[in-house]
Amino acid sequence: MSVIEVCRAAAEAWATVKCLPTAEKNAVLLDMAAAIEEHRPSIIEANTVDVAAARAAGVSATLVDRLTLTDRRMAGLAKAIRTIADLADPVGEVVAGWTRPNGLLIERVREPLGVVAVIYEARPNVTAEVAALCLKSGNCAVLRGSSMAAATNSAIMAALADAIARHEAVPGAAVQLIADPSRDAALELMRAKGYVDLLVPRGGPELIDTVERNATVPTVIDGAGNCHVYIDGSADRAVATAVTVNAKTSRPSVCNAMETLLVHEDLARDWLPDVLDELAAAGVEIRGCPTVCEVWPKAVRASEQDWGTEYLDLVLAVRVVPGLDEAIAHIDRWGTANAEAIVARDIDVARAFVTRVDSGSVFVNTSTRYSDGGEFGYGVEIGVSTQKLHVRGPMGLAALTTVKNIVWGSGQTRVV
Template sequence: MTATIQSVSEVCRAAAEAAAEVAVLPTQTKNRVLLAMADAVERHAEPIMKANADDVAAARAAGVSSTLCDRLTLNERRMAGLSSAIRTIAGLPDPVGAIVTGWTRPNGILIQQVREPLGVVAVIYEARPNVTGEVAALCVKTGNCAVLRGSSMAMATNRAVMAALQEGIAEVDEMPAAAVQLVDDPSRDAALELMRAKGYIDLLVPRGGPELIASVEANATVPTVIDGAGNCHVYIDTAADRRIATDVAINAKTSRPSVCNAMETLLVHRDLAHDWLPGVLDELAALGVRIKGDETVRRHWPRAEEATETDWETEYLDLVLAVRVVDDAEAAIRHIRRYGSANAEAIVTADIQTARRFTQLVDAGSVFVNTSTRYSDGGEFGYGVEIGVSTQKLHARGPMGLAALTTVKNVVWGSGQIRIV
């Protein structure tokens, strides 16, 4: 069953009907499906990459930014990473059926909190076709059905990836074809219909820019977890090891600037403005980073452009960096609380008390001490991959792996007890 000849409502209805069957599949069956999916992705690598080359060429011809083109591109390394991630998920413990906790009441009743699938998980995403395979794999492992709606920019690639995934699914008779489906309509109306598929969709995760997030917040009638912006900061404290500070700052900005866990603002303690800051800015500039700084930054490193209020608010997703000198960690925390997006924030310091206060007061899904924000990632957290990075607090926060695709049911065991009052 494919979404190509179906409306959004038909796709969602088919997923909802299959959900009860998928939810009770044993771990061994789900793992067989995942391994078959990984094998199929490898077999279809050539047509997938050909479709991707067509999408990338069309995007470049349309004037799409280099940042989005990078997100769109599937090269050999990323293709290998996709099949590897699916296999990694197959090897992870199955959260479904796990007893989170349990206790016995004085009357002898045993109460257990048991993980079970959410049901139907929908994801609306932009540009990144690897999401098609990653989300499908996470949903299969957790006994959920997946409804995937990519953007028109990646449609050819998404179709090719989905064809491979469904070929793998078809090899295991127990898995319904409707367990993983692609909405083949990139229109805004299709996205709105998916946002409003109440009664069919149990969780919607939007992965995209501010316009998509705003649309979901304004229109969705189904439960959502927002995968929001990544206006991430790194604060270099006066007690920082300077070598670590340099390494973290350069990695957080330049290792892959187009992703949401890249550093967008560097905050530096005033004590380091004279002798450490110019050197690291020299290194960043040599790597192609455009520097925007406040007055103190520009005084110590005159090549910096003037930073405006907008720069503190901006997720560049590019080799552009805002830099501000602050008086202390408290000032850095205030800046992050005002401008941060609750995604990933970092401090570099050898002062454990300062580090602890930073981790307590900074409002973010992930807070890093003496390491790069680039580790805010489901794969790096040991989840295999992620369905998204939640910038809200319910029901999940930070990179969302297998556990975030389950809910908890209270299962109560008795031996004839009845309630008197």
């Protein structure tokens, strides 16, 4: 089928999907999780082919890491789908209600968005995660992965289709994978106005730029993660070290990894060198401001470009600042509104940071690595919104709904 035919089929299927009872949706999700486990050998085999091809093509280690499905990640994928099944169904939730003086009862009730499309690169886990989130929230999913993960995505889709086929009440078009990885197919999806109700791009700057310039359907941008950690002068030094090392080294290839460390000048000489030694021992390349290069001579002098780079690798920009105001000014200049963190014992400083920093997620005395739908209790995420409308930060089930105003009357008529 063409892209438009896929989207049209999804729009037609939504009339059924949006009315599915919670029990039916949960049953499908549990079968999807079981199917992922049952199809694990074929999925891993397909992934091995994709990974080998990516390495042969000279793809970066960052993208290869995102592409790779290990047994542990496969188990985590099935677990995440079961977690979504256990979550409360947002559809039909009354988020507010009040009675007017004329007796009208007004309710604001959650309902599905409709057809949710996702364009993603080198992340085959997204195929199953988005399918599960969309079905649980009463939406249909149209998925367009990259050629790099084509074999893996097809194998995962085969497992999902097998699970959906066991439920006569659920249309097969509820979850569809666009097989065509071409740019033209992506552009057609971006312009499928009238069929696609939300498009979420998950990829690099080139994809985001293409969507922003060409999409005619509503979008939520899953943007870059140039994340900062600011170590205040009041910080507990052990906590500061633990947060810094975790935020950079636990998984540097993901968008919630720290890319810039900002350090209060009071800690430049008696804390910073030790933590930079620890980071260097873990393989991290340090690119620092003049003060950093002075107190830790092994650092490479940072360029202006370094402050704005999402490395997605074991590279860290480090800057010493006089205090909170300068740290926030730096984040305002270079941040991407994904995730920012402060380590501080001074509660007033921490509260000021939380209030003033413009970001979808702000962390106090903990790592930016917690900017994740699973860690927020959403099961998984459809993306991390770096914009402000209609949602911000990690996007779970509620982000895939809108609100309908329902007005209950008893014969009232408007006079004026």
